Amino acid sequence: xxxxxxxxxxxxxxxxxxxxxxxxxxxxxxxxxxxxxxxxxxxxxxxxxxxxxxxxxxxxxxxxxxxxxxxxxxxxxxxxxxxxxxxxxxxxxxxxxxxxxxxxxxxxxxxxxxxxxxxxxxxxxxxxxxxxxxxxxxxxxxxxxxxxxxxxxxxxxxxxxxxxxxxxxxxxxxxxxxxxxxxxxxxxxxxxxxxxxxxxxxxxxxxxxxxxxxxxxxxxxxxxxxxxxxxxxxxxxxxxxxxxxxxxxxxxxxxxxxxxxxxxxxxxxxxxx
Amino acid sequence: xxxxxxxxxxxxxxxxxxxxxxxxxxxxxxxxxxxxxxxxxxxxxxxxxxxxxxxxxxxxxxxxxxxxxxxxxxxxxxxxxxxxxxxxxxxxxxxxxxxxxxxxxxxxxxxxxxxxxxxxxxxxxxxxxxxxxxxxxxxxxxxxxxxxxxxxxxxxxxxxxxxxxxxxxxxxxxxxxxxxxxxxxxxxxxxxxxxxxxxxxxxxxxxxxxxxxxxxxxxxxxxxxxxxxxxxxxxxxxxxxxxxxxxxxxxxxxxxxxxxxxxxxxxxxxxxx
Amino acid sequence: xxxxxxxxxxxxxxxxxxxxxxxxxxxxxxxxxxxxxxxxxxxxxxxxxxxxxxxxxxxxxxxxxxxxxxxxxxxxxxxxxxxxxxxxxxxxxxxxxxxxxxxxxxxxxxxxxxxxxxxxxxxxxxxxxxxxxxxxxxxxxxxxxxxxxxxxxxxxxxxxxxxxxxxxxxxxxxxxxxxxxxxxxxxxxxxxxxxxxxxxxxxxxxxxxxxxxxxxxxxxxxxxxxxxxxxxxxxxxxxxxxxxxxxxxxxxxxxxxxxxxxxxxxxxxxxxx
Numbered sequence: 001x002x003x004x005x006x007x008x009x010x011x012x013x014x015x016x017x018x019x020x021x022x023x024x025x026x027x028x029x030x031x032x033x034x035x036x037x038x039x040x041x042x043x044x045x046x047x048x049x050x051x052x053x054x055x056x057x058x059x060x061x062x063x064x065x066x067x068x069x070x071x072x073x074x075x076x077x078x079x080x081x082x083x084x085x086x087x088x089x090x091x092x093x094x095x096x097x098x099x100x101x102x103x104x105x106x107x108x109x110x111x112x113x114x115x116x117x118x119x120x121x122x123x124x125x126x127x128x129x130x131x132x133x134x135x136x137x138x139x140x141x142x143x144x145x146x147x148x149x150x151x152x153x154x155x156x157x158x159x160x161x162x163x164x165x166x167x168x169x170x171x172x173x174x175x176x177x178x179x180x181x182x183x184x185x186x187x188x189x190x191x192x193x194x195x196x197x198x199x200x201x202x203x204x205x206x207x208x209x210x211x212x213x214x215x216x217x218x219x220x221x222x223x224x225x226x227x228x229x230x231x232x233x234x235x236x237x238x239x240x241x242x243x244x245x246x247x248x249x250x251x252x253x254x255x256x257x258x259x260x261x262x263x264x265x266x267x268x269x270x271x272x273x
Numbered sequence: 274x275x276x277x278x279x280x281x282x283x284x285x286x287x288x289x290x291x292x293x294x295x296x297x298x299x300x301x302x303x304x305x306x307x308x309x310x311x312x313x314x315x316x317x318x319x320x321x322x323x324x325x326x327x328x329x330x331x332x333x334x335x336x337x338x339x340x341x342x343x344x345x346x347x348x349x350x351x352x353x354x355x356x357x358x359x360x361x362x363x364x365x366x367x368x369x370x371x372x373x374x375x376x377x378x379x380x381x382x383x384x385x386x387x388x389x390x391x392x393x394x395x396x397x398x399x400x401x402x403x404x405x406x407x408x409x410x411x412x413x414x415x416x417x418x419x420x421x422x423x424x425x426x427x428x429x430x431x432x433x434x435x436x437x438x439x440x441x442x443x444x445x446x447x448x449x450x451x452x453x454x455x456x457x458x459x460x461x462x463x464x465x466x467x468x469x470x471x472x473x474x475x476x477x478x479x480x481x482x483x484x485x486x487x488x489x490x491x492x493x494x495x496x497x498x499x500x501x502x503x504x505x506x507x508x509x510x511x512x513x514x515x516x517x518x519x520x521x522x523x524x525x526x527x528x529x530x531x532x533x534x535x536x537x538x539x540x541x542x543x544x545x546x
Numbered sequence: 547x548x549x550x551x552x553x554x555x556x557x558x559x560x561x562x563x564x565x566x567x568x569x570x571x572x573x574x575x576x577x578x579x580x581x582x583x584x585x586x587x588x589x590x591x592x593x594x595x596x597x598x599x600x601x602x603x604x605x606x607x608x609x610x611x612x613x614x615x616x617x618x619x620x621x622x623x624x625x626x627x628x629x630x631x632x633x634x635x636x637x638x639x640x641x642x643x644x645x646x647x648x649x650x651x652x653x654x655x656x657x658x659x660x661x662x663x664x665x666x667x668x669x670x671x672x673x674x675x676x677x678x679x680x681x682x683x684x685x686x687x688x689x690x691x692x693x694x695x696x697x698x699x700x701x702x703x704x705x706x707x708x709x710x711x712x713x714x715x716x717x718x719x720x721x722x723x724x725x726x727x728x729x730x731x732x733x734x735x736x737x738x739x740x741x742x743x744x745x746x747x748x749x750x751x752x753x754x755x756x757x758x759x760x761x762x763x764x765x766x767x768x769x770x771x772x773x774x775x776x777x778x779x780x781x782x783x784x785x786x787x788x789x790x791x792x793x794x795x796x797x798x799x800x801x802x803x804x805x806x807x808x809x810x811x812x813x814x815x816x817x818x819x
Contacts, residue, residue, distance in 0.1 A: 031579045031595050033304045033345075037470035042516055047470060048374070049304050052347040055380035062377065072579075074598040074622070076347070101594070104608065107601035195801065197583035197593060243588055244797025251517025255468065306577045306618075310743035315789055320743060321647070322577050325620040328653035335650065349620070524790025528741065 001219065006270055010223045011259045013213045018044035022064035022212035024205065027051045027081050029071025029100065032198035036067070036205040042254035043227070045209040051077050056084040064212035066093055068119075069201055070111055071100035078111050085119030094122035094211040098204040102126065103133035116164065122217045125169040125204045132156075135163040154183050167217045171203060175225045177218060184222045187267035188229025190236040195243035196250070203228045206254075226266040231257055233265065274492065279543055283496045284532045286486045291317040295337035295485035297478065300324045300354050302344025302373065305471035309340070309478040315527035316500070318482040324350050329357035337485035339366055341392075342474055343384055344373035351384050358392030367395035367484040371477040375399065376406035389437065395490045398442040398477045405429075408436040427456050440490045444476060448498045450491060457495045460540035461502025463509040468516035469523070476501045479527075499539045504530055506538065547765065549816060556769045556812070557805045559759045564590035568610035568758035570751065573597045573627050575617025575646065578744035582613070582751040588800035589773070591755040597623050602630035610758035612639055614665075615747055616657055617646035624657050631665030640668035640757040644750040648672065649679035662710065668763045671715040671750045678702075681709040700729050713763045717749060721771045723764060730768045733813035734775025736782035741789035742796070749774045752800075772812045777803055779811065 001009065023046045028036060033049050040047035050059045053076065060066050066088045068081045088095050097119075099112035112134055115121070124131060153176055161168035162180035170176045175186040193199040207224035211217050234257070235249035274282065296319045301309060306322050313320035323332045326349065333339050339361045341354045361368050370392075372385035385407055388394070397404060426449055434441035435453035443449045448459040466472040480497035484490050507530070508522035547555065569592045574582060579595050586593035596605045599622065606612050612634045614627045634641050643665075645658035658680055661667070670677060699722055707714035708726035716722045721732040739745040753770035757763050780803070781795035 029595070030303050030576050031583055034308060034470060035580060037304055038516070038520070041468055041470055048377075049302070049345055050374070050378070051345065052380060054348070055378040058378040058380070072595055072597065075600070101596070104594075105596070105601040105604040107598060107604070195587055197580060197587055241802070242798035243584070243801050244794040247584070247797070248517040248521055248794055251520070252515035255516050256514070303576050307581060307743060310577055311789070311793070314741055314743055321650070322575070322618055323647070323651070324618065325653060327621070328651040331651040331653070521790040521794055524793070525788035528789050529787070 016213045025063035026067040028069035032201040043209045057087040060084045065208040069098040096208040102130040123167040179218045185269040186225045190232040289486045298336035299340040301342035305474040316482045329353045330360040333357045338481040342371040369481040375403040396440040452491045458542040459498045463505045562759045571609035572613040574615035578747040589755045602626045603633040606630045611754040615644040642754040648676040669713040731815040732771045736778045
């Protein structure tokens with residue numbers, strides 16, 4: 001897909017979301033439940049937050065995408081993540097995994113790996129440390145993090161995606177999205193996103209909204225990250241350096257972002273490697 | 274009660290809340306805990322969020338109303354809802370039930386019905402699908418939803434309230450409140466309320482604040498819905514079509530809404546049937 | 547430390563936080579998880595919210611301070627609080643306890659006392675009722691609350707701190723901070739802080755950010771309360787009497803509060819007794 005075709009596809013996906021309002025089931029952390037539900041609504045999809053073992057399989061069967069986010073994990077919630085993830089797989093509903101804090105504790109690392117092992121995940125989104133931990137580089141997290149600032153990040157992201165066997169988004173000042181064969185980079189966003197908690201989780205939610213409109217997930221993931229990043233830029237322009245106001249403006253921008261603004265501001269490099 | 278008497282009563286109830294700051298105990302979902310606590314404060318009451326089996330009976334005994342909201346239910350929380358609800362009944366504290374998602378999964382439907390069976394609920398607030406599910410129309414949810422757009426909604430709401438045996442508020446563009454004998458309609462609100470997560474839960478909280486001031490609950494429920502709807506209208510006027518800003522303005526409006534504005538904007542039809 | 551030396555020390559601590567970004571581990575209530583994470587970021591530190599028994603000891607070992615807040619306690623979370631608190635003690639990481647609602651239910655009172663018994667707490671922050679309950683004055687809560695408006699509050703706070711055996715902050719219109727030997731009072735803040743849920747929890751978080759920069763905790767606690775109070779004053783000046791806007795402005799003020807503004811507005815009385 002060339003750049004022009006991609007932007008057309010991107011716009012059609014956004015229109016699809018606004019018209020069809022796909023349901024995005026989240027099993028996510030308690031810190032961002034409200035925020036990611038609002039992000040889902042702002043993009044045009046519908047959120048549902050449900051994590052009881054008693055209902056997650058039935059709930060995910062109504063959804064068009066499933067977010068699994070381990071930010072405040074505990075055993076019962078992890079059990080529900082596995083049940084919902086497997087049911088999503090049976091129904092070919094894409095699963096988007098956010099391995100929050102993988103590498104920080106053994107419990108997070110092992111849980112994220114276990115999910116990746118038992119569930120066919122469509123997309124993983126995390127920072128360089130989290131993703132490299134998942135790919136088995138626990139001992140080298142700091143080393144890999146330093147790599148992320150070097151010039152080899154294209155190659156690293158490709159290798160990590162190949163190891164994980166799914167679309168992998170490593171987010172930071174530049175986002176690297178790879179399926180193990182290609183690497184797409186996204187150059188949108190603003191430093192203020194680092195001043196509000198849960199913006200990584202929000203990015204994952206926007207990716208899920210785009211994946212809810214169907215394959216290919218590499219392109220959908222890049223679209224979600226660019227959409228979120230442009231909204232961050234617009235919010236920063238309005239809110240100045242103030243994180244509270246920025247947080248409010250971020251929802252406004254996610255909601256009002258139109259196709260023309262998106263076309264002119266999306267900075268997606270489809271042919272990095 | 275005529276329309277003029279009702280507005281006088283409405284104002285007195287609001288003054289009562291501001292002066293007495295009744296405690297509203299919430300056992301509610303994790304998505305809206307912060308938001309509904311803030312709504313409670315804005316209206317002038319005091320919130321407490323507590324859901325441990327170990328304390329809910331003692332906590333509810335200090336409260337003037339109990340909100341039971343099943344938005345992110347799980348077995349331990351449901352157990353606490355039943356314990357608190359029964360204790361509230363023993364102490365004649367009104368219980369307001371928000372059956373979030375009833376009809377979407379069996380677990381939600383059965384839990385909401387079980388609460389309604391075991392606890393003497395004063396008010397149920399939900400959308401047409403949730404309320405009709407509770408009344409035993411699971412198989413016809415879509416059908417009933419279509420009815421909601423028809424002209425028979427008055428009669429439907431009356432029948433549903435009669436079946437549930439308590440004050441029943443079916444909210445949407447128009448809110449239908451019935452005790453099975455009368456139907457009161459509320460014509461306040463704004464479409465932006467659909468762009469922020471948890472506004473239904475917030476409406477339930479405002480109803481609870483008014484019920485905390487005492488009976489009759491039919492009138493208190495209509496008062497709460499009108500108060501919330503007018504605040505939504507004022508917020509929309511300030512925030513334009515922007516959901517993040519609207520969300521902020523909604524708290525401001527809930528807090529500053531004065532008796533004169535309320536008198537001139539409340540659109541409550543007391544004699545629908 | 548004289549007043550001038552103290553302000554120098556205060557500024558250095560703030561610079562230390564901004565430069566070193568200490569990790570503040572929270573085991574806190576579900577109502578304020580998002581809000582206190584954002585407060586931590588605004589002050590310049592890094593938040594992590596984690597409460598699974600499986601990981602809290604490992605997580606706290608990465609942190610520079612631990613917040614234990616019992617606002618929505620339940621048995622598994624309490625177990626994690628004790629595990630994390632003991633590990634923090636082994637590693638000499640300061641533990642800041644917020645006994646939300648102690649005195650309201652037996653479960654809260656006993657849990658807070660149990661934590662205080664089993665964990666070496668560096669700082670307790672609560673209102674007069676909560677702190678006096680912890681000190682064993684359950685039967686006299688209302689009486690002690692009335693004392694808080696009298697002139698003997700200096701002496702009361704000294705006695706309570708001596709009983710609790712740690713730095714004790716009793717917050718209200720004036721904050722009383724004592725280690726049992728000295729009393730420091732802080733005269734910052736705004737009445738609007740009472741109109742937003744969780745501002746007490748936020749104050750505890752700011753105290754933890756300052757304690758994360760090291761001892762002495764009496765001075766660090768006063769610094770945190772003054773920092774938070776000045777931010778509240780600045781936010782109130784911008785937001786007028788509107789709690790929704792005030793809440794947003796509070797984050798902005800916590801983020802942008804500079805050393806000069808702090809110097810001119812901090813009202814800390816170091817030599818109350």
